[in-house]
Amino acid sequence: MLDEHEMIQGILNGDEKAFQQLYYEHASRVYNTSLSILQHQQEAEDVTQEVFIEIHASLASFKFKSSLSTWIYSITIRTCYAYLKKQRTQKRFAFFTSLFNEENELTHDQAHFEHPGIILENKEHGKVLFNALQKIPTQQKVAFTLVKIEGLNYKEAAEAMQVSESALESLLTRANKNLKTCISDYYKINFKSSAGNFPIWLLM
Amino acid sequence: MHRAIPSDKLYAQIWNRIQQQPSLSIYYSGKALIRVAAAIIIIIGLNAVSVLAVQKSKRVQIDDQTGIQNFAKEYFQAQHKDLLWY
Numbered sequence: 001m002l003d004e005h006e007m008i009q010g011i012l013n014g015d016e017k018a019f020q021q022l023y024y025e026h027a028s029r030v031y032n033t034s035l036s037i038l039q040h041q042q043e044a045e046d047v048t049q050e051v052f053i054e055i056h057a058s059l060a061s062f063k064f065k066s067s068l069s070t071w072i073y074s075i076t077i078r079t080c081y082a083y084l085k086k087q088r089t090q091k092r093f094a095f096f097t098s099l100f101n102e103e104n105e106l107t108h109d110q111a112h113f114e115h116p117g118i119i120l121e122n123k124e125h126g127k128v129l130f131n132a133l134q135k136i137p138t139q140q141k142v143a144f145t146l147v148k149i150e151g152l153n154y155k156e157a158a159e160a161m162q163v164s165e166s167a168l169e170s171l172l173t174r175a176n177k178n179l180k181t182c183i184s185d186y187y188k189i190n191f192k193s194s195a196g197n198f199p200i201w202l203l204m
Numbered sequence: 205m206h207r208a209i210p211s212d213k214l215y216a217q218i219w220n221r222i223q224q225q226p227s228l229s230i231y232y233s234g235k236a237l238i239r240v241a242a243a244i245i246i247i248i249g250l251n252a253v254s255v256l257a258v259q260k261s262k263r264v265q266i267d268d269q270t271g272i273q274n275f276a277k278e279y280f281q282a283q284h285k286d287l288l289w290y
Contacts, residue, residue: 016219023215031210045210052218 004068011059023052026069029150030076036145037080037138039130047079054079066159073152073160077142084138132182140175143168 002010002018010018030051034044054075062071133141139161146157147168158168 019219019222020215023218027210027214028207032207035208041208045214048210048214049218049221053221056222 008059008062008068011056019056022055026072027052029069030072033073033076033145033150034080036130036133036149037077037142038083039134043083047076047083050079051076067156070156070159073146073150073156074162077146077160080142081138128183128186129179132179132186135182136175136178140171140178143171144175144179147172 002021007018007021011022027048031044031048034047034051035041038044038047051072055072062068066074133144136144142161143157146152146160147154152160154165154168158165161168163171
C-alpha cells in the first residue's frame with residue numbers, strides 16, 4: 001500500500017497498480033455521493049466513470065491545497081451538476097413514451113428511489129427521505145448529502161462545494177427545514193399523523 | 205447507512221477508457237486553449253469593429269464639414285461675385 005504522495009506519483013508515472021489503489025480507496029465515496037444526488041444507479045456509475053477519468057487526466061494539477069478526498073468530492077459534485085443540467089435540457093425536448101414494453105415489462109425506473117446501502121428495516125424511511133431530497137433545491141440536497149449522508153465535516157464539505165462555511169450552514173438549515181416540511185406532509189397524508197415514526201435524528 | 209458498492213466491472217471500464225485515450229490530458233488542455241483562443245479572437249474582433257465604427261463616424265463628420273464649407277464658399281461667391289476678382 002502506497003501513501004498518498006507515492007500513489008499520486010505512481011499514477012503520474014503511468015503505474016496501473018497505483019491508480020487501482022486510488023480507485024478502491026475512493027470509488028465507494030464517489031459512487032455513494034453520486035447515488036444520493038442523482039438517485040439512479042446507472043447514472044451514478046456513469047458519473048463515477050467520468051470522475052475517475054477526470055482525476056487521471058488532471059492529477060498533475062493537484063497541489064495538496066486541500067486533502068485528496070476533498071478534491072475528489074469537488075470533482076464528483078461538479079460532474080453531478082453537469083449531469084443534472086444535461087438531464088434538464090433533455091427533459092425540455094422529451095417525448096412521452098410508454099412505461100411498459102411489448103412484453104409488459106417495466107422499461108423505466110420506478111419513481112421512488114431505493115438506496116442499495118440502506119438496510120431492510122429502514123428501507124421505507126429511506127424512500128421517504130430520498131423522495132423528499134428530490135424536492136429541495138440542488139445545492140441544499142448536495143450540502144445535506146455531504147454532511148449528513150457522507151459524514152464530512154463542515155470545513156471539508158464547504159471546500160468540496162467551493163462555498164464558505166457560513167454559506168454551507170445556511171444551506172443545511174434551509175435543507176433541514178424543507179425536508180421536515182416534506183416529510184411531515186408525507187406522514188400527514190399517508191398516516192394521518194405527524195412524522196413520529198421517522199428517524200428524525202437523520203435531520204439533526 | 206451502509207455504503208453501496210459500484211459494480212465489479214466498473215474499474216475495468218474506467219481503465220479501458222483511460223488506455224484508449226492516452227492523450228486525455230492533452231485533450232482537456234487543448235479544449236482550454238481553444239476556448240482562450242476563441243475569447244481572444246472575439247475581443248480582437250469587437251475592438252476592430254469599434255475602431256472601424258469610430259473611423260466611419262469621423263469620416264462622416266469630415267464629409268459633413270467639407271460639405272458645409274463648400275456650400276458656404278459657393279453661397280458667398282454667388283452673393284458677392286462682383287467683388288471677387290478670381
